[in-house]
Amino acid sequence: MTALGTIVTVPVLPRGEAMAMLAGRFPAMDPVVADRICALLGDLPLAVEQAAGYLDQTGTPPGEYADLLAGQLGDMLDEGEVTDRPGMTVAVLWELSLQRLRGECPAAVELLELWALCDPEKIPLGLFAEPARFDDGPLKDAAGNRARWAATTGALVGYSLARRDQDMVDVHRLVQAATRRAMSPTVRTARAGTLVRLLRGILPEDIMRNPEAWPVWRVYLPHVIAVLGHTGADDATIDGLSWLCDRTATYLQEHAQPAAALTLFHRALAIAEVVYGPDHPAVSNRLNNLASTLWALGRAGEALPLLLRALAIAEAVYGSEHPSGQTIRYNLDQLD
Structure with a gap:
């Protein structure tokens, strides 16, 4: 520093x-x-x-x-x-570092703000390899130029704000806390939105009974959990947030953690209803996934009305023969 x-x-x-x-x-x-x-x-x-x-x-x-x-x-x-x-x-000591860094390399401050919302250990630099997913600004410009990107990450290491080991970085938890504390709500929401886009771009969507997808999820899961922990009800309109909650919950359920998955499935549904409206196919999907976890937890009575609502949405949108409705009907049969 x-x-x-x-x-x-x-x-x-x-x-x-x-x-x-x-x-x-x-x-x-x-x-x-x-x-x-x-x-x-x-x-x-x-x-x-x-x-x-x-x-x-x-x-x-x-x-x-x-x-x-x-x-x-x-x-x-x-x-x-x-x-x-x-x-x-x-706080005083790190604020001095950040003040100087803002003048010398504003892209580095923006990158540190992203890292501050991740887990402090083993943040993969590969997550930040798609400049198109960044908001317009210094970091997006730097990410599109290898020399400037190296200088940006190097500035954070040089200021002792991060430690780099090959393609991973660690950020001290107090550096993260100080950085988050200095971020306005608007900036925090913007950085969280960037991370959601980056994670959605790198994480496999097909998770159930697909072991080939699990190693990538295993690497990024601590950071996904951290990012979701730094978003709240006011961030419901972040593009992809419902998807990230739903896919993370699916990964957890697939790995015998239905209780942990349940909270995220509830959140995925609530966000989808806000973003898409109550009768959207995405809501039907979230209802079905939430019901499956409730069934796995032995709460079939709570799962039933969710599946019936999911089926009604699917049939209204696609008709009675669509595969999504057939999947929901299969899940309904499992409740008997």
Whole structure:
């Protein structure tokens, strides 16, 4: 990272050393709690120092502080101070880096905003290989030029905002939290929309009983889950969001995780109804998929009205002999 024009590399500590920093200030701290705090802070020494300062200044019980970090990491970046450095926090230090980077390489800031909505580990650079899927702007221009793309990713590595290993990058979770915190709702929605388009372009659609599609999904699943976690009800109109929820739920169901799939199928249906209207074929598809998961969970009574509604939509749109209606009727037979 940079501070007042100079690059400052902040290494990550081994977990034992990070915990020892806390133990030195708070000998009575439960090691399990200390381990959790260090994990949530990504073992960054400056962040651990700041945490110790916050605990000392406020008297907050360490377990309660860990809960605050887990639920409000971005908000906590400004809380507490590093000993002997008044006013210095993780948020301040990274904001200095971002300010300079915005002037030197705005495409890099845009790329970091995309990475901030992904899982922090093993973000595949191959996800960003289609410039046409980017919004117009500096990053789209950079992605279409190999030399400028290399300079863009290199700037983030050079500023210690990311670590690159071949075709993967890791971004420290605190860098992500600070970056998300600095994004306006409009920018966050735009970046989430870009990621949904990129993911839809790279993820196979045909998942059920298709093992050839699973390795790609396995690589990208942590990032899909992260992106979906950073979108909310106000983002329902993001193009492809219902599709991504539905396909992710299908992958989870195919891998014996129907409970996890259920929430996403519900969300896929709700978005489809907002975007397409209640009588659209996409809604019929989402109803059928949701009903299948409810049936798998032993909730056939809840599945039945969904399948009947799905069938009514399919027959109204396609007629009674269309394959989509036949699939729904097959699923209805399974409820008997």
